[in-house]
Amino acid sequence: MSFLVIGECVADIVRAPAGSGAADRVHPGGSPANVAYGLARLGRDVTLLTQLADDPGGRLIADHLKGAGVRVEIGGVPARTPSAVVGLDAEGRATYTFDIAWTLETGAPAAEEPTHVHIGSIAAVTAPGAATVLAEVERLRDRATVSYDPNVRPELMGEHGEAVARVERCVALSDLVKASDEDLGWLYPGESPQAVAARWLALGPAVVLVTRGASGSRAVTRRETVTADAPPVTVVDTVGAGDSFMSAVLDALAERGRDALDGLGAEHLAGLLRRAGAAAAVTVSRAGALPPDRSELDAAREEFALRSGRAS
Template sequence: MSFLVIGECVADIVRGADGTERVHPGGSPANVAHGLGRLGREVTLLTQLADDPAGRRIADHLKGAGVRIEVAGVPARTPSAVVGLDARGQATYTFDIAWTLSSGEPPVARPAHVHIGSIAAVTAPGAAAVLAEVERVRDRATVSYDPNVRPALMGEHGEAVARVERCVALSDLVKASDEDLAWLYPGQDPREAAARWLGLGPAVVLVTRGAAGSLALTRRETVSAQAPEVTVVDTVGAGDSFMSAVLDTLAGRGREDLSGLDAGYLARLLRRAGAAAAVTVSRAGAQPPDRAELDAAGERFALRYGRVS
């Protein structure tokens, strides 16, 4: 099964609470592609990448996981994000990024699944090209979306919500954090926001809640799962690892299959994705597990919290 991920690459400059700095390859869509590659999936990333030290480092990082890179535009410099970590490892971001992807033929002739998200899906002028590519292949591919909200880059709130909801409406599966939903819909319970999105078209909406676990909602089911207890080094890339594990678990399922997922399957999906996120937060930077690591983490999770039938 082939995956196409469309979106930005970013050099994450991680600044610890003690003032130290580390540079990691990042960018939410790039992290999802990297996670899929680590899990052995055939994946292409359509992105923009500069020919500078940070860009070459990111390219080597992605290729090392088996990701095929299609560059549609070479910016003057690789986008960057200064990532500040508090004493608990929680991350905040300051960005230096532009997104100017232009329309063209999809690099994968017949991808089985397309994933979009974050800055690239809502930032002009490149967002128009991202949505055009989705609309081009949507009749033969399932689509997922993660808004990965970055308030400093979202612009006027009402317009930002409209852009996000357009992406939601094009998608079969959507994942968001409770923080994303709190910014988009202030004061609204995450379940209510997820129900709003289900009304726009997706078959499944997933909500991550950090240490509080996660939720899966369909038109017939609402399922929750707890998060594994883990010592947090930092939270960079945790949601992207969750997303990669979700896409890996659902690989090969079409739209009708997604609409019919039962409560037991959704619980297992959340458990496996939560195990992937737990591995990632236990080490520095966006370092998702490979398949052996994910299987081992899932087994430890099942032994500690019980198996889901």
Template sequence: MSFLVIGECVADIVPAPAGSGAADRVHPGGSPANVAYGLGRLGRDVTLLTQLADDPAGRLIEAHLTGAGVRVEVGDVPVRTPSAVVGLDARGQASYTFDIAWTLMGGAPAGPAPTHVHIGSIAAVTAPGAATVLAETERLRERATVSYDPNVRPELMGEHDEAVARVERCVALSDLVKASDEDLAWLYPDEEPHTVAARWLALGPAVVLVTRGAAGSLALTRHHTVAAEAPRVDVVDTVGAGDSFMSAVLDTLAGRGRDALRGLGAEYLAGLLRRAGTAAAVTVSRAGAQPPDRSELDAAGKEFAVRSGRVW
């Protein structure tokens, strides 16, 4: 089973407290890069097709990814590595101010075709590079399943109706879509997640997942709607939580083709949500986008299962 993730890397800059004299902290980030990193941490065969500059942030991010076993394919070299200044509120909730351009030109690396392609975030909807992402996804989906996470960044989405159309094009290419309740609230104000998920399922995906932070998550198919609670943990920050959730979902579903995804049962979907929610819970319990490896995920899953009286 091999994964290809296509999307941006971003240097997440966490400013030092005013007057502290400390230096700003720089963390490797970018939603697709985080998903690739999470898959690498779980021992999966994964390649990231991205843009990185030969600058300190680019070298930091590349070392971070390759340290987890991710193969990094640089399809285009920008003037500088994209960055985002991260703000954290009193609850550890992250907000971002971006300095990013997405101009990817190079396609997927030569060699055997991947069995799964993941796209999302800025790279899937931002011109001109989004055209490359969509063209590669359309080409590869003949042999590979596809997942998509819109990971909406309103300040980079442009005019609202056009942004919705771009997102829905990506949804239509996908077998599995994951979105947060905040994503859906921006895309479709005043609509319930169930309503949006039903409309997305009609576009083509077999499964739509909705994350709701501390309120847990939902899995919707044409036959089932399943909810799961989020494990209770002390939150340090929420950076990368949704990406860790996505990595754990893809790891759990690895090797299942389109027919298998269409046939997932309610009990399996509940277990899928619990495992992915556990990965997100581990991530929010520590600073930055630091998803668990397989042993950490299994240990945390068993701990949370004992607390709730379930079998992991």
């Protein structure tokens, strides 16, 4: 199965704690780029359609992606590579201050069309580039399954009602959607995650996944609602955790078509959540958005399964 991920790359500048004497760290980032990188680390055939400038941040990110085997397709060169200053609290939770523009142009036609397209984050809702993202999804969705992660950044979303409408348009184009409880809380204040999942399922997707950090995750389909605990882990930082979760989900579902997604049962959904949770746990145990490769993921699944006393 071949994957096309469309979205932004971001140089994450992780601020050292005040008074620590440590230097700031720069990590390759951007939610869609992280998903592409995670898929490549798991051995998947993946292309990322994005924008990068020929500057230190752009070269760092390009080398990082290509080193894992991601094919990087440039849809226009911005004046500078997008960046985000990342602040970490005492528990490793990240907050972001962005310097980003998104003016994506259509890339060169691929020699082989993808069988799955993933979109999300800033790129799917930020003009003018978002129009290119959605046009590519609409062009390919008859022949490829589609996933979406809103990865909400409130400071970049604009007026709330318009932002919700843009997100719901992406949801309606998708077969699988993942969002965090924080995303849903901003989009639909006062609504339960289960109510939002039902709202989104009515728009078209077969599966809605909700991540809840240390509280675990939930999968909702038209027939099933399944939850899973998060594996116990010492958190270094949470950068890229949701993207690792998404990569592991897409890897696990790689050979399933649209009809098969609609028929996922409770047992399969529970296994999917545990697997993706293990990938996220590996990522938060180390600095930056560094998802596991397949051997690391298999080892983590085995370890967490032994701790919980069940098969992985």
